[in-house]
Amino acid sequence: MFRLILRRLAISVAVLWLVTLLVFVATLLLPGDPARAILGQQATPERIAALNDQLGLDAPVWQRYLDWLGGVFTGDLGTSAASQGPVTELLGGRIGASLVLLVGAAVISTAGGLALGTWSALRRGRAVDHTVSGLSLVVAALPEFVIGVALIVVLSTTVLPLFPSVTLAPPGEPVWSQPIQLVLPILTLTLVVTPYITRMMRATMSEVLDSGYVEMARLKGLPERVVITRHAVPHAIGPVAQVIAIQLAWLAGGVVVVEFLFRYPGIGQALIDAVNNRDVEVVQAITLLIAGVYIVVNLIADIVGIMTNPKLRAEVAR
Amino acid sequence: MTAPATLTHTLAARDLRVDTVAGHPVLKGVSYEIAPGEVLALVGESGSGKTTAGLAALGHFRRGLVHTGGAISLQSGAADPVSVLDVGDRERRQLRGSTVAYIPQDPAASLNPALRIGKQIGEVLETHGYGASDAERSARIAEVLAEVGLPDDESYRRRYPHELSGGQQQRVGIAMAFACRPSVVVLDEPTTGLDVTTQTLVLRTVAALTTEHDTAALYITHDLAVVATIAHRVAVLRNGEVVEYGSADEVLRSPSHAYTRELVTAVPHLDGTGATDTSGSVTSPTSASPTSASASGASASDGPASAGARGDRGRRPVLSVSGLSVSYGDHHVLRDVSLDVRAGECVMLLGESGSGKTTLSQCVAGLGEPHAGTVSLAGAPLAASTQQRTAEQLRSVQYVFQSPYSSLNPRKTIAQSVELPLRTLTDLDAAARRARVTETLERVRLDPALAERLPDELSGGQRQRAAIARGLVTTPDVLLCDEVTSALDVSVQATIIDLLCELRRELGTAMLFVTHNIALARHVADRIAVLRGGEVIESGTVDEVLDFPSHEYTRELLANTPRM
Numbered sequence: 001m002f003r004l005i006l007r008r009l010a011i012s013v014a015v016l017w018l019v020t021l022l023v024f025v026a027t028l029l030l031p032g033d034p035a036r037a038i039l040g041q042q043a044t045p046e047r048i049a050a051l052n053d054q055l056g057l058d059a060p061v062w063q064r065y066l067d068w069l070g071g072v073f074t075g076d077l078g079t080s081a082a083s084q085g086p087v088t089e090l091l092g093g094r095i096g097a098s099l100v101l102l103v104g105a106a107v108i109s110t111a112g113g114l115a116l117g118t119w120s121a122l123r124r125g126r127a128v129d130h131t132v133s134g135l136s137l138v139v140a141a142l143p144e145f146v147i148g149v150a151l152i153v154v155l156s157t158t159v160l161p162l163f164p165s166v167t168l169a170p171p172g173e174p175v176w177s178q179p180i181q182l183v184l185p186i187l188t189l190t191l192v193v194t195p196y197i198t199r200m201m202r203a204t205m206s207e208v209l210d211s212g213y214v215e216m217a218r219l220k221g222l223p224e225r226v227v228i229t230r231h232a233v234p235h236a237i238g239p240v241a242q243v244i245a246i247q248l249a250w251l252a253g254g255v256v257v258v259e260f261l262f263r264y265p266g267i268g269q270a271l272i273d274a275v276n277n278r279d280v281e282v283v284q285a286i287t288l289l290i291a292g293v294y295i296v297v298n299l300i301a302d303i304v305g306i307m308t309n310p311k312l313r314a315e316v317a318r
Numbered sequence: 319m320t321a322p323a324t325l326t327h328t329l330a331a332r333d334l335r336v337d338t339v340a341g342h343p344v345l346k347g348v349s350y351e352i353a354p355g356e357v358l359a360l361v362g363e364s365g366s367g368k369t370t371a372g373l374a375a376l377g378h379f380r381r382g383l384v385h386t387g388g389a390i391s392l393q394s395g396a397a398d399p400v401s402v403l404d405v406g407d408r409e410r411r412q413l414r415g416s417t418v419a420y421i422p423q424d425p426a427a428s429l430n431p432a433l434r435i436g437k438q439i440g441e442v443l444e445t446h447g448y449g450a451s452d453a454e455r456s457a458r459i460a461e462v463l464a465e466v467g468l469p470d471d472e473s474y475r476r477r478y479p480h481e482l483s484g485g486q487q488q489r490v491g492i493a494m495a496f497a498c499r500p501s502v503v504v505l506d507e508p509t510t511g512l513d514v515t516t517q518t519l520v521l522r523t524v525a526a527l528t529t530e531h532d533t534a535a536l537y538i539t540h541d542l543a544v545v546a547t548i549a550h551r552v553a554v555l556r557n558g559e560v561v562e563y564g565s566a567d568e569v570l571r572s573p574s575h576a577y578t579r580e581l582v583t584a585v586p587h588l589d590g591t592g593a594t595d596t597s598g599s600v601t602s603p604t605s606a607s608p609t610s611a612s613a614s615g616a617s618a619s620d621g622p623a624s625a626g627a628r629g630d631r632g633r634r635p636v637l638s639v640s641g642l643s644v645s646y647g648d649h650h651v652l653r654d655v656s657l658d659v660r661a662g663e664c665v666m667l668l669g670e671s672g673s674g675k676t677t678l679s680q681c682v683a684g685l686g687e688p689h690a691g692t693v694s695l696a697g698a699p700l701a702a703s704t705q706q707r708t709a710e711q712l713r714s715v716q717y718v719f720q721s722p723y724s725s726l727n728p729r730k731t732i733a734q735s736v737e738l739p740l741r742t743l744t745d746l747d748a749a750a751r752r753a754r755v756t757e758t759l760e761r762v763r764l765d766p767a768l769a770e771r772l773p774d775e776l777s778g779g780q781r782q783r784a785a786i787a788r789g790l791v792t793t794p795d796v797l798l799c800d801e802v803t804s805a806l807d808v809s810v811q812a813t814i815i816d817l818l819c820e821l822r823r824e825l826g827t828a829m830l831f832v833t834h835n836i837a838l839a840r841h842v843a844d845r846i847a848v849l850r851g852g853e854v855i856e857s858g859t860v861d862e863v864l865d866f867p868s869h870e871y872t873r874e875l876l877a878n879t880p881r882m
Contacts, residue, residue: 210381212427219376220442220494221414230441231430308432 008302012295019291020072024065026287027280072288078281080274087285091267095289097175098255098266100182102293105189106248113194114240117201118233124206133202136195144254148188148261156184166263175265185262192254193247200243204236211235238308245301252293327351327393328534329375329418329502334388336370336379336558344370344383346558352502352534352551357525359537359549359566361581363807364778367558369423372504372538376418377402377410392418394501416446418502419495423510425487429479435490436475439463442497462493466523484671485516489523496527503528504536509544513670513834518878521548540807542585543837543880546570554578570882584812585882588864590840634696636661636828637682637715637796641691644677644852651677652852654691659796664822664829666843666860668836668875674852675832679798682830683717696795713743716794720801722781726773732759732784733769739792754791761824762787762817779810783817790821800832815841836875839864848872 035051036043052058059067071078077087120132139147156165163183167175175182208214209232217231218224259268267286274282329352336345344367352358362368370383375390385403393399394417402413414420422428430438439459442448449455460470466489468474479487488508495503505524509517525548528535537549545552545566552569554562554577562575573579635658644652651674659665669675680686682693684704693700695714701707716739719725726735733755740751759769762783773781782802789797799818803811819842822829831842839846839860847857848869856869867873 212422212424213430215378215380216420216422216428217430219373219378219414219420220445221411221416222441222445223411226441226445230433234432235430 004306005303008299012299016292016295019295020069020288021065023284023287023291024068027284028061068284077285080279080282087281090282091270091285091289093174094265094267094270097264098259098268100176101185101189101255101258101264101266102248102251104182104186105193105251108186109190109193109197109247110244112190113197113244114201114233114237116194116198117240118205118228118236120198120202121205121209122228124209129202132198136198139191140195140199142192144188144192144257145261147191148184148258151184151188151191152261167265181262185258185264188258188261189251189254193251196247197240197244201236201240204239205232208232208235234308238305241301241304241308245297248297249294252290252297328354329390329392329536331371331374331390332388334371334374334390335386336367336374336383337386339382339384344558345374347388348553348555348558348560349388350536350553350560350563352536354501354534355529355532356551357528357535357537357549359539359545359552360555361539361542361545361552362555363540363809366555368538368540368555369506371555372506372536373420375402375502375504375536376414376420377405378414392502412446415442415500416448416498417500418504419498419500421488421491421495421503421505421508423507425491426479426484428491429487431479434476434478435482436472439475439490439494439497442494446498448498458497459493462497463490465496465527466490466493467519468493485512485520488512488516488520492520492523492527496531496533499531500533502534502536504538506538507540510539510541514836514875514878514880515670517544517880521880524548541880542570542581542808543882546882547880554581581809582882584809586812586815586835586837586841588837588840588876588879588881634661635659636696637830638694638697639678639682639691640694642678642681642693643690644674644681644687646687650852652681652689655849655852655854657847657854657857659828659830661795661828662822662826663845664831664843666839666846667830667832667849668834668839668846669832669849670834673849675834675849676800678849679717679800679830679832682796683715683798684712685717709743713739713792714795715798716789716792716796717798718782718785718789718800718802721805722773722778722785723805725785726781726788728773731770731772732764732776732787735773736769736784736788736791739788743792755787758787758791759784761790761821777810778806779813782806782810782814786814786817786821790825790827793825794827796828796830798830798832801834802831803838804834818842836864837879848875 035048039047039051068078075088077091079085080087080090083090116132116136120129123129142150152165154160156163164181165184167181168178214227214232217227222231255266256268256271258264259266260272263269267289270282271286273279274286330350332349334345334348335343337343348367348371350358350360360368360371370379373379374385375392377390379385389404390402391399392402392413400409400413400417402410402418405413429435436459439462440455443455443458449458459475463470463475468486468489479490482490492508503524508524509520512520521544524535524537527533537545539545549566552562552564552566553560554569554575556577562569562573562578569578570582573582637659639655639657642652642655643650655674655678657665657667657678667675667678677686681689681702682700684700684702684707686702688702693702695711698711700711700715704712726732730738733752736755736758737751740746740754744751746754755769756766759766764780764783764787768776768780768784773784776784782805786802802818803814806814815838818829818831821827829842831838843860845857845859846863847854848863848871849855850871856863856867856872863872864876867876
């Protein structure tokens with residue numbers, strides 16, 4: 001098993017390296033000049049040249065890439081051009097804030113999606129199933145900002161003024177000090193991701209419920225609860241884990257829009273600010289971070305797939 | 319019998335009716351009774367409703383089926399009879415696995431691949447409160463594994479299903495069913511897909527267990543030879559109705575219903591005749607064909623290979639395999655196999671699963687892995703892969719696959735599928751191709767109206783005819799038939815065998831008939847090669863091998879083949 005996992009890990013590292021290359025090339029292609037963006041339109045050529053020199057922007061491209069890559073490995077993500085502070089410091093608190101959103105949404109949507117999908121599969125063809133299928137299709141079709149705006153209208157304005165529509169915490173204070181401000185962003189992300197997980201779980205579960213071993217488990221007289229938890233769900237988890245992974249990876253990117261909508265002080269906000277300010281180093285760091293989440297989540301899904309399949313597990317043990 | 323004298327049956331179904339949700343009847347009033355210790359065989363072809371009738375005994379109906387009438391009563395020991403279909407869910411669950419148990423057709427699909435087999439047997443005991451402690455249950459698991467002839471040690475119980483062979487998996491299924499000492503077991507074709515030797519072992523185990531524990535058994539099967547071995551009484555099911563019901567002897571020796579007679583006739587026999595001498599018409603036309611086919615084969619064939627001498631022994635081999643070896647890593651699938659097929663001849667390649675018989679036919683067809691040794695067609699060596707063979711060589715060697723359910727492209731009509739080899743391997747124009755397709759479909763007795771249908775709209779037998787037509791449409795010199803009848807019902811098998819024999823007589827095509835069923839030998843083949851563990855251990859004419867088998871293994875196969 002470990003060899004298989006190690007191989008997957010090696011592939012992940014290779015992919016991550018490719019991503020650093022792409023990120024770097026992409027920022028090179030960004031229109032505009034970082035130094036001019038920082039200093040404004042009125043800057044003299046001398047000052048721009050001086051800043052270019054200071055930022056190391058006149059070194060050859062390959063050297064700039066290697067310097068940056070070396071920095072990434074040593075935990076030094078460079079200096080933010082806009083704030084003049086180290087990028088790590090700028091992002092430190094924001095990563096935590098975004099992680100709260102991500103993990104919150106991931107846990108709720110995974111648990112909810114699996115439960116809803118299973119429930120729907122067990123009532124195949126009945127009203128409940130049709131309702132769940134229809135609703136999930138509608139919600140899946142809506143983009144996250146529409147869901148977010150709708151939630152604000154319903155839950156935070158005159159209709160039902162329950163939750164704040166923006167982040168209330170002053171800068172510097174951790175976001176979780178006022179949990180109520182987390183509700184809407186997490187709810188939005190959850191609503192975006194859950195339909196896919198639900199639909200996939202329903203499809204996989206329907207197939208598993210028709211399988212010989214589930215029929216056999218019922219014919220052995222096992223209570224329905226045992227049939228579902230012991231004989232059905234473990235076989236559905238493997239394939240669904242892949243979909244969950246893709247959805248969670250999407251969350252890492254989707255967080256940008258949702259954070260912007262709710263004025264939430266996470267990496268998404270930071271990314272938008274950085275792009276506006278041509279703050280290349282910050283853009284690179286955040287893009288790399290999001291790509292890293294993608295890769296780690298997919299790696300976890302593959303490992304779950306291997307673990308829930310005794311055949312693969314055994315092959316590895318040999 | 320331990321039961322009181324008043325007890326006449328353990329399981330009884332009365333006028334059982336089941337419909338599909340759409341209202342189409344599946345069972346139209348099925349009744350049967352089984353006494354303690356008795357085995358009732360429920361015989362029928364696929365689609366006759368026999369599995370539905372069997373599962374009803376456990377109060378289970380598959381998705382899309384609804385119970386519309388009739389009752390099933392179950393009596394265990396001295397207790398009052400229970401009406402299985404009327405009790406509540408909870409009570410029915412308590413019956414399942416403890417009083418009435420089910421042994422599925424396909425153990426590979428019915429054992430949970432992610433659970434250890436000891437756990438799967440143990441959970442039945444646990445659910446039904448068998449034994450007071452874990453130690454007691456553990457002892458029972460060991461005992462029941464020993465009863466079905468499996469090792470009972472701890473390490474064996476910790477295995478996963480995929481670490482067992484098919485026969486072992488089926489015996490785990492049987493152990494699971496007998497774990498709680500049920501009064502009734504329902505066996506749903508438990509030996510389909512098993513090798514004959516394993517089948518004999520499984521049948522013996524079932525017979526021993528039912529006798530020993532006075533268990534009533536409902537044995538669902540389509541194989542009348544198996545019925546003769548195990549059943550006391552027989553119910554013949556057709557289109558959801560019991561058309562004949564009686565003791566095994568009566569039904570098999572002197573069937574009264576025309577359908578039963580048809581089934582009995584269709585059973586292949588080692589001696590090559592149809593059934594016993596109940597009437598002259600019973601002798602199937604297939605029995606006479608091999609000899610006449612081999613005689614007429616040489617004269618009728620106009621292939622290049624038949625230009626040689628006409629004498630049976632003197633004919634040059636059209637297909638010749640010599641020194642063929644294939645291995646995957648350290649595992650040798652074929653070792654130094656040599657085999658000749660002469661023009662117009664049918665050679666049966668006999669072997670159990672894992673013997674390498676499919677690997678051999680795939681090497682001949684060019685579908686196999688790289689191999690050592692040579693395969694030659696009419697003296698000219700063939701490349702190992704189809705990609706390196708010429709169109710003419712590809713045209714000359716054609717393949718018919720085991721399952722007509724998966725070998726025909728579901729999105730192409732029958733005519734398109736049959737036409738494909740002509741399009742890729744010959745330069746006939748569209749009109750000539752169409753004419754050839756029509757002619758070939760007629761030759762395999764497939765209604766021309768079916769040519770424009772998709773495979774889904776055809777029965778299994780019709781599909782296999784279409785697959786054979788696809789094989790024959792290029793008028794090959796050699797046709798490879800890989801277990802072509804094993805996915806089909808017995809009566810359909812008989813018609814396909816008939817067809818192949820006729821085609822061989824008409825066209826003179828040489829055939830390599832790959833099978834695990836030695837009973838077909840006299841019906842199709844001129845010569846037999848017995849393959850075991852990748853080696854040809856015996857070969858010769860059908861009479862030589864069947865009447866005077868020289869190898870222990872062949873004798874064992876012959877002894878284990880059920881006879882009627």
